[in-house]
Amino acid sequence: QVQLVESGGGLVQAGGSLRLSCAASGRTLSAYALAWFRQTPGKEREFVAAISRSGETPWYADSVKGRFTISRDNAKNAMDLQMSSLKPDDTAVYSCAATNRAWPASRDAANYPYWGQGTQVTVSS
Numbered sequence: 001q002v003q004l005v006e007s008g009g010g011l012v013q014a015g016g017s018l019r020l021s022c023a024a025s026g027r028t029l030s031a032y033a034l035a036w037f038r039q040t041p042g043k044e045r046e047f048v049a050a051i052s053r054s055g056e057t058p059w060y061a062d063s064v065k066g067r068f069t070i071s072r073d074n075a076k077n078a079m080d081l082q083m084s085s086l087k088p089d090d091t092a093v094y095s096c097a098a099t100n101r102a103w104p105a106s107r108d109a110a111n112y113p114y115w116g117q118g119t120q121v122t123v124s125s
Contacts, residue, residue, distance in 0.1 A: 009119030
């Protein structure tokens with residue numbers, strides 16, 4: 001079983017950038033497809049981006065395409081989410097997730113059995 005821990009959240013002005021990281025332990029990360037989700041109070045988790053086991057195939061929600069970049073380093077057992085041109089609507093708790101499911105990854109949070117605790121991202125206008 002893999003354990004995930006996010007870092008890098010914080011407060012940023014609209015138009016700014018943040019880089020989130022997800023560190024894994026317990027099992028090698030290369031066994032999993034990975035994803036980022038976000039959630040605001042009272043709403044369901046929203047798919048943000050996913051990346052294949054090799055790191056060659058990223059997949060983005062339309063709302064972040066062109067602004068966010070997902071990447072992974074299997075040798076370091078880590079994944080990143082570079083967020084640019086941030087908007088107030090990007091404010092949420094961001095969580096990384098892992099799944100054993102075959103690629104292409106799912107946008108459904110229910111298909112990811114492993115989760116980090118989440119990190120808060122707040123974008124001020």
